[in-house]
Amino acid sequence: MKQQIYDMRIVDDNLNDLPENLDYFFLVAGVDNRAYKVLRDLKNSEVVIKHIIVIDFIERRNGDRKYLAEYYQYKTIFTNIITVDANIHESSKFVKDISSRGFHFEKTSKIGVDISCFTKPYIFSFFKFIQKGIQVDSIYVFYTEPKSYRFENGFCKTYKSSKGPIRVEELPSYTGYNLPDRDRLLVVLLGFDGDLSKEINEEISPKKTVLINGFPGYSPKFKDISLINNELLINNPNNIVKYCKANNPFEVYNTLDKLCTEYSKENDFFVNVAPIGSKPMALGVCLYAIHNPFIRIIYPMPENYNNDSTTSEIWHSLMYIIPLTL
The missing domain is CATH 3.40.50 (Rossmann fold)
Structure with missing residues (x-):
C-alpha cells in the first residue's frame, strides 16, 4: 500500500508548525552540532513536554573526554530530563529497559522523537516498541540534516x-x-x-x-x-x-x-x-x-x-508525522 498523502515540513522555516505539547520526547545524546538543535527549537517555541527521555549510550559517554561538554549540552536546555543508559549494540534490550521504567504510555499519548543521533538499528527497535508496545496511531519524528560530513584529508x-x-x-x-x-x-x-x-x-x-x-x-x-x-x-x-x-x-x-x-x-x-x-x-x-x-x-x-563527530555544521531540521497504522 502506497503512502499517498504524507506530512513533511521544514520546521526551522516556521516554528509555528511544531506541536503545542508532547507527552513524551525521545532523543539520543551525541556530540554532533545537530544533536540538540531540535531540542532547542522546542524550548524556544515553548512547546510543553511532560517527559524528555535522553538515551545515553555508554560507549559515547565513555568516549573522548574533550567532547564531554558538547555531549552533556542537553542538561542546559531543559531541566526535566530523564536519562536511560543504553548499550549501542543492544537495541532490543533498550526497549525492555524503557518498558520497565514505569512510564504511563497510552494509545492517545503524543510522542515525538529526534532520530538525528540514533544508530539505524535503534530506529527499528524504537519504532517496533512504539507500534507494538504503545500502539499509537502516529508519531512526530524530527531529523536535522548535516550541512557537511567529515572526510579525513578531504578524501x-x-x-x-x-x-x-x-x-x-x-x-x-x-x-x-x-x-x-x-x-x-x-x-x-x-x-x-x-x-x-x-x-x-x-x-x-x-x-x-x-x-x-x-x-x-x-x-x-x-x-x-x-x-x-x-x-x-x-x-x-x-x-x-x-x-x-x-x-x-x-x-x-x-x-x-x-x-x-x-x-x-x-x-x-x-x-x-x-x-x-x-x-x-x-x-x-x-x-x-x-x-x-x-x-x-x-x-x-x-x-x-565512531563516537566522534562525523558531521559538521547544520542544515535544515525536518518534522515528519509518521502513521504507524494503515
Missing part, C-alpha cells in the same frame, strides 16, 4: 561511522517470511561507508540486487560520493540503480512498495533490505517493514561505532 573514501569488522545480521522483529528455495531480492539503500554494499551482497547471495541512492537537495555531491564508494556493485550491469530523496522517508516507502509488488507479490522473491543510507531513508524502510512484515531487514553490525 571521500575515508568517511567512517563505524570501526572494525562487520557482521551482516537480521534485525530482531524484522525477520520476514521466508520459505525454502525462494529466490532472494536484495535492496540496498546506499551510504558513504566504504563498500559495505559489496559485503552485504556477498553475504546474502541474491538472485537480484537493487541499489537505491539518496540525493540530498542541499549538496548534490553527496549523491556522487555514495556512488563512488559503492562503485563495484554500481558498475555491475545486472544490478538495478534507483534514486530517492535522502530526506524523504515516504518516497523510500513508495519505491519499496513498487519493488515488492514486482518481485515478492508477483514473482515470489524473498525481499531483504539493507538500510545503510541516510536516517530518513532508514525511517522509510522501517515504516514499510512495520506495515509489510514479509520483508527482512538486515544490517552490517560493526565491532564499534
Whole structure:
C-alpha cells in the first residue's frame, strides 16, 4: 500500500508548525552540532513536554573526554530530563529497559522523537516498541540534516561511522517470511561507508540486487560520493540503480512498495533490505517493514561505532508525522 498523502515540513522555516505539547520526547545524546538543535527549537517555541527521555549510550559517554561538554549540552536546555543508559549494540534490550521504567504510555499519548543521533538499528527497535508496545496511531519524528560530513584529508573514501569488522545480521522483529528455495531480492539503500554494499551482497547471495541512492537537495555531491564508494556493485550491469530523496522517508516507502509488488507479490522473491543510507531513508524502510512484515531487514553490525563527530555544521531540521497504522 502506497503512502499517498504524507506530512513533511521544514520546521526551522516556521516554528509555528511544531506541536503545542508532547507527552513524551525521545532523543539520543551525541556530540554532533545537530544533536540538540531540535531540542532547542522546542524550548524556544515553548512547546510543553511532560517527559524528555535522553538515551545515553555508554560507549559515547565513555568516549573522548574533550567532547564531554558538547555531549552533556542537553542538561542546559531543559531541566526535566530523564536519562536511560543504553548499550549501542543492544537495541532490543533498550526497549525492555524503557518498558520497565514505569512510564504511563497510552494509545492517545503524543510522542515525538529526534532520530538525528540514533544508530539505524535503534530506529527499528524504537519504532517496533512504539507500534507494538504503545500502539499509537502516529508519531512526530524530527531529523536535522548535516550541512557537511567529515572526510579525513578531504578524501571521500575515508568517511567512517563505524570501526572494525562487520557482521551482516537480521534485525530482531524484522525477520520476514521466508520459505525454502525462494529466490532472494536484495535492496540496498546506499551510504558513504566504504563498500559495505559489496559485503552485504556477498553475504546474502541474491538472485537480484537493487541499489537505491539518496540525493540530498542541499549538496548534490553527496549523491556522487555514495556512488563512488559503492562503485563495484554500481558498475555491475545486472544490478538495478534507483534514486530517492535522502530526506524523504515516504518516497523510500513508495519505491519499496513498487519493488515488492514486482518481485515478492508477483514473482515470489524473498525481499531483504539493507538500510545503510541516510536516517530518513532508514525511517522509510522501517515504516514499510512495520506495515509489510514479509520483508527482512538486515544490517552490517560493526565491532564499534565512531563516537566522534562525523558531521559538521547544520542544515535544515525536518518534522515528519509518521502513521504507524494503515
